[in-house]
Amino acid sequence: MIELKLNSPLQFVKGVGPKKSQVLAEHGFNNVKDILFYFPRHYLDRSSVTPIGELKIDGSATIIGRVKAHGILYGKKRRYEVILEDDSGAINLVWFHGINYWSKLFKKNQLFAATGYVKSYMGLQIVHPDLERLEDETDRMIHAGRIIPVYPQTSDFNKVGLNSKSMRRITTIIFENLKETLTDHLPAEICKSHDFFDLHTAIAQIHYPNQRDNIEKSRRRLAFDELLNFQFLVFSNKDRKNKIVKKHIYNDNTDKLDKFIGRLPFQLTNGQNNVWKEIKFDLMSNRPMYRLLQGDVGCGKTVVAILASLFVASNNLQTAFMAPTEILAEQHYRNWCNSLSDLNISSALLTSSLKQNEKSVIAERCADGKIDVLFGTHALIYDYVSFNKLGLVIIDEQHRFGVKQRGKLYNKGDNPDLLVMTATPIPRTLALTLYGDLDISTIDTLPIGRKPIKTVWRSNDVKPKIYDFIIDDVKKDGQTYIVYPLIEKSDQLELENVEDAYKELSKGKLKNLKIGMVHGKVKNTERDKIINQFFNQELDVLLATTVIEVGMDNPNATIMVIEHAERFGLAQLHQLRGRIGRGSKQATLIAVAYAPLSEISQKRLEYFVSTTDGFKIAEADLELRGPGELYGLRQSGIPAFKAVRISQDLDLLENSRNLLEKLFNQDINLDSNYKDLYKYLNSNLEHGKVINAGA
Secondary structure, three states: OOOOOOOOOOOOOOOOHHHHHHHHHHOOEEEHHHHOOOOOEEEHHHEEOHHHHHOOOEEEEEEEEEEEEEEEEEEOOOEEEEEEEEEEEEEEEEOOHHHHHHHHHOOOOOOEEEEEEEEEEOOOEEEOOOOOOOOOOOHHHHHOEEEEEEEEOHHHHHOOOOOOHHHHHHHHHHHHHHHOOOOOOOOOOHHOOOOOOOOHHHHHHHHOOOOOOHHHHHHHHHHHHHHHHHHHHHHHHHHOOOOOOOOOOOOOOOOHEEEEEEHHHOOOOOHHHHHHHHHHHHHHHHOEEEEEEEOOOOOOOHHHHHHHHHHOOOOOOOOEOOOOOOOHHHHHHHHHHHHHHHOOEEEEEOOOOOOHHHHHHHHHHHHHOOEEEEEEOOOHHOOOOOOOOOEEEOOOOOHOHHHHHHHHHOOOOOOEEEEEOOOOOOOOHHHHHHOOEEEEEEEEOOOOOOOOOEEEEEEEEHHHHHHHHHHHHOOOOOOOOEOOOOOOOOOOOOOOOOHHHHHHHHHHHOOOEEEEEOOOOHHHHHHHHHHHEEEHHOOOEEEEEHHOOOOOOOOOOOEEEOOHHOHHHHHHHHHHHHHOOOOOOOOEEEEEEOOOOOOOHHHHHHHHHHHHOOHHHHHHHHHHHOOOOOOOOOOOOOOOOOOOOOOHHHHHHHHHHHHHHHHHOOOOOOOOOHHHHHHHHHHHHHHOOOOOOOO
């Protein structure tokens, strides 16, 4: 066996070869060092395997057994079942989704390890267990007496034989033949004070831990490195921004602002007034504004953004107002164009669905400075759009845009002021991590007169009663949204879909109501027509996918039904809930769940119905699911965290920030170890290696 170094190409590792190395390279794994940072998803501990005959109901367990029988079963709901048995007994493994996939996976007498939650339903069963295919009882990975890593899988990996077992062989060979150690750039005193492993030990133990406690100890060390690298980016951005002096200046001209506020059909809340003062202070500063405006759904963020646009226009500068969907962009323009026009402020709407000649006219007017506020979608970032003097960039639902899209719009001006908005409240801990380079404003009050939305969750067997409830509400001039997780029927996911539901309900239970349907495949012109019919109360019920999650502001909508609510995250459920209850009428949301419900799904639904406070929802969602894609991690231009568990790592978050404050404080004389750490973190940043601390 050849000696391996950290930069040795994977092709020359025994068991890899050219074909597998090519697939690995396509996923970012080029050398031995890269593969060391491919962390296990979970572990199998031979000592923790429970004989099937000794399983306890309502608890998690890992079992090992052979396939006795398997096949598709039909009943109230189609499912795939596998009978797994060992010497002590047998248990049913059940799948309700992906049946076609599972039906091709199993063969009689195959050996599997399964991990999951044990329930009792006509005998013991585990629904949707986590599986590991084992070779046989002599598999040394099982009988070596160690904790066994189970690696994440992709379809690309599986096609070339890079399953979890294959990855174990590769990592084992690497550790047995690696003649170098990973350099640790973290000062030894930091490791000692936090009881961290050194980097090489942490990597070795995350793959093949000597004892179970070492898994968490290794994860925390690697999580600290990830947070340190990520927040170095945040600190560097803030340090760079603080050195910029903007060229445009504002005079405190409030005449048009006062008229605008006086003509509003409502009073600004205390939260709106306080946030507007913060934004105005930023605009008047000689440094560009970089501010995140957050608030619960329906709190009135857009009014504050329009105030900022009006202030900018009063100083002969332009605003670009970008929204993630045409529905939302059109709504912003429709709601405010007349109010702005009454004050001699010109506005326009630019979206991809406009005809080419219309786009050209708008682009020409904008370039000539004849448009003060340009609303639009990502169409605003196209090269043919330019601004005469861009003073302010507003990005609504900013986590729905990629970092390149945001940057391209921002660069159409000369260091303009930036206001980014989100209706997904962000927990303070996460805000510090993701948006530490932005100042954060929060509207924490809702408009006067809003009634709390009554929220319940029900099992799908009561849907006939739900439809009766909708029919009764329509008689009282109410309107209803019914939200589905899929557009059309799927072979992989046995979920309700909007197209089949439309056919069924329009001829069945709701046949006497006026029903419309929108989803992502409906053409823009048809979609706009249907949405306008709903706004104008020409439709009683609108069936939709999550395309209505943002931008639908119909004050007459009083009911929302969410099908397969167990499939949605808390924050998304709350966003959908924000589409109703926007008027003076009492609104009701019914979350419909389908069995089997996992423990986490039931916990999520019970929390959802217990509060309408978006900030509490966000904290709970972070705890239950982690940051995920809700806050734009995948869109931010930065790889997702591998080791960090934000809700569990608050101390690491604070400690990493404290260390970075020390590194960025120029008044402190740093010793060589800390200077080397700064250089290392800066090198990672320059080479785009932000999260992967060892890369």
